[in-house]
Amino acid sequence: MGGTEPDYRFSLANERTFLAYLRTGLALGAAGVAAVQFLTSVEPAWLRRLFGLVLAVGGVATTLGAYVRWRRTGAAMRRGAPLPATLMPLGLAFTVFVVTGLAIYLIAFGQR
Structure with missing residues (x-):
């Protein structure tokens, strides 16, 4: 990846976020x-x-996005660049929105 090795605490925080995703x-x-x-x-x-x-x-x-985010964030930390933006929270929020909408439909109309 090149660049300098970031502080291990930042690398571990990036890894924890990856594992959470x-x-x-x-x-x-x-x-x-x-x-x-x-x-x-x-x-x-x-x-x-x-x-x-x-x-x-x-x-x-989420799994694919987690890997991409982990790699991009690690590379940015090594270069000393700003951390890249991510759409992961938006994607997860959209998934929860759709699933909740389906659940509401199911509760209201699904069982007859």
């Missing part, structure tokens, strides 16, 4: 599988699959 991605993926497998009473079935798909895609996107 990985945990979030794993939780989203597991929730997607659980939604499809265990919400079998949810009708219509497409809603259950959509719920699971949004969660799983959110998990994959």
Whole structure:
């Protein structure tokens, strides 16, 4: 990556953030599988699959974004450059928004 080695505390903070995003991605993926497998009473079935798909895609996107963010942040610290902007919080907020919207729809209209 080049540049100078940053203070280890900043490197460890970057790694902790990376691991937190990985945990979030794993939780989203597991929730997607659980939604499809265990919400079998949810009708219509497409809603259950959509719920699971949004969660799983959110998990994959979070995991990939975590790696990209970790690499870019580490490289910026080594160069002494400003830390790069990230869309990760926006992506996670959007995923939560969609899942919550689907849950509201499910509560209001899904079970007849």
